[in-house]
Amino acid sequence: MPPTTTSTTDAPRAPRTGDHRVGFRTLDRETRVEALPVEGDVPAWLTGSLVRTGPAQFEVGGRGARHWFDGLAMLHRFGFADGSVSYANRYLDTEARRRASSGERPLAEFASDPCRSIFARVQSLFSPGFTDNANVNLVRLGERCMALTETPLPIVFDEETLATIGAERSPGDHTTAHPHHVDGELLTYAVHFGARSTYRIHASADGRSYREVARVPVREPGYMHSFAVTQRYAVLAEHPLLVNPLRLALSAESFIESYRWHADRPTRLIVIDRHTGVLRGTYEAEPCFVFHHINAYEDGAELVLDVCAYDDDEIIRSLFLDRLRTAEPRLPRVEPRRWCVDLDGGSVSSERLADVSLELPRVNYRAVNGRRHRYAWGAGAGDVGFIDRIVKVDVESGDVATWHEPGRYPGEPVFVQDPSGAGEDAGVLLSVVLDAARETSFLLVLDAATLEERARAEVPHAIPFGFHGQYLGARS
Numbered sequence: 001m002p003p004t005t006t007s008t009t010d011a012p013r014a015p016r017t018g019d020h021r022v023g024f025r026t027l028d029r030e031t032r033v034e035a036l037p038v039e040g041d042v043p044a045w046l047t048g049s050l051v052r053t054g055p056a057q058f059e060v061g062g063r064g065a066r067h068w069f070d071g072l073a074m075l076h077r078f079g080f081a082d083g084s085v086s087y088a089n090r091y092l093d094t095e096a097r098r099r100a101s102s103g104e105r106p107l108a109e110f111a112s113d114p115c116r117s118i119f120a121r122v123q124s125l126f127s128p129g130f131t132d133n134a135n136v137n138l139v140r141l142g143e144r145c146m147a148l149t150e151t152p153l154p155i156v157f158d159e160e161t162l163a164t165i166g167a168e169r170s171p172g173d174h175t176t177a178h179p180h181h182v183d184g185e186l187l188t189y190a191v192h193f194g195a196r197s198t199y200r201i202h203a204s205a206d207g208r209s210y211r212e213v214a215r216v217p218v219r220e221p222g223y224m225h226s227f228a229v230t231q232r233y234a235v236l237a238e239h240p241l242l243v244n245p246l247r248l249a250l251s252a253e254s255f256i257e258s259y260r261w262h263a264d265r266p267t268r269l270i271v272i273d274r275h276t277g278v279l280r281g282t283y284e285a286e287p288c289f290v291f292h293h294i295n296a297y298e299d300g301a302e303l304v305l306d307v308c309a310y311d312d313d314e315i316i317r318s319l320f321l322d323r324l325r326t327a328e329p330r331l332p333r334v335e336p337r338r339w340c341v342d343l344d345g346g347s348v349s350s351e352r353l354a355d356v357s358l359e360l361p362r363v364n365y366r367a368v369n370g371r372r373h374r375y376a377w378g379a380g381a382g383d384v385g386f387i388d389r390i391v392k393v394d395v396e397s398g399d400v401a402t403w404h405e406p407g408r409y410p411g412e413p414v415f416v417q418d419p420s421g422a423g424e425d426a427g428v429l430l431s432v433v434l435d436a437a438r439e440t441s442f443l444l445v446l447d448a449a450t451l452e453e454r455a456r457a458e459v460p461h462a463i464p465f466g467f468h469g470q471y472l473g474a475r476s
């Protein structure tokens with residue numbers, strides 16, 4: 001399927017001298033703005049809020065964080081009403097931040113592990129030393145909003161004031177910040193490390209109590225950032241970045257640096273019936289590394305799984321801050337890839353969906369999660385070697401549309417359905433964009449079908465690059 005590129009916007013707006021490094025500076029200021037300056041027309045049907053989390057303080061415990069994932073979490077909220085846009089930002093009030101402020105020994109983060117003795121190491125990994133620095137993603141479940149990272153400590157916060165309410169405890173030792181909403185519940189997975197390690201799937205209706213859905217033994221667990229669901233299955237894509245649990249407990253390396261890449265091993269697709277908990281099968285695809293699943297669905301006896309795939313785990317090393325804070329960070333190539341799994345025959349085919357860089361993917365989740373989809377949106381890297389564009393991929397035709405302006409660095413585009421629109425791509429994308437030259441950010445509103453700009457709202461400061469956010473519809 002030959003790709004095409006359309007709809008590139010290059011209209012100049014300001015002198016461009018800065019670069020992406022502005023997005024890796026600490027943001028000290030917490031603020032509230034009732035109405036941001038808006039250019040263009042924000043749809044009046046947007047009446048909820050876009051809430052995002054991400055690292056915003058990169059000095060922890062008197063020294064710099066090593067990895068992008070280890071900056072301290074800040075929430076940002078864009079509220080929509082009658083075409084106007086309010087804004088507020090606030091740090092999460094976590095134990096991780098309290099320790100950073102008081103100079104106490106920091107908690108172990110993803111790749112900034114201060115624990116150098118075996119004794120401290122064991123304590124921090126398998127005891128209440130988990131970091132609560134919830135800077136990856138968030139969910140609303142019922143009346144509650146929770147910010148998430150990969151430790152089992154969701155942080156409950158007030159979605160209006162962004163005030164921190166407190167920490168919960170979810171199952172497992174390592175979990176995902178990308179749970180799924182299915183059948184009125186949150187479905188998530190976790191790794192339980194031990195002499196007999198297991199992957200477990202859990203469901204929760206309230207974010208407080210969890211019901212175990214499935215348990216799969218594993219000798220060397222993989223590092224997995226997200227997973228997929230279909231109408232019937234939960235799917236774990238265990239790429240060959242694996243850890244010996246003993247190494248995790250005893251080595252002096254950071255959490256993620258305890259994992260080892262095994263180029264000679266396949267990616268194992270672990271397919272679990274999420275209604276019965278029975279393992280449907282384990283299937284082998286080529287070795288690759290995946291942070292994010294795009295979507296998955298069943299097609300007769302086939303399972304279709306779309307992911308953002310890297311050749312190997314180099315992406316993790318490329319996100320260390322000393323590498324990101326160079327003029328040309330050169331992120332490794334990532335592509336939208338489709339695996340088709342013959343559930344009975346056992347074979348897996350692999351194909352590139354489009355010739356484009358695609359990360360931080362989003363779909364029309366309410367309409368297509370676990371079902372056949374046609375469109376995926378995401379952020380992509382261009383010539384500068386860092387994410388500098390928003391792309392839309394038609395996975396049926398391979399066609400690609402792009403939004404790009406030199407010197408502007410967008411984050412994850414969040415799709416919001418137009419309530420009066422019928423098509424899968426009828427709606428808008430909301431993305432926080434850094435204007436590097438002006439050292440400020442703006443909220444960009446794009447038509448999700450065409451990627452044409454509808455509006456932008458100027459924020460009074462530069463928002464550090466974050467990971468994920470959610471559009472929270474107005475409560476009725």
Ligand SMILES: [Fe+2]
Nearest residue numbers: 225292467468
């Ligand atoms: Fe993620």
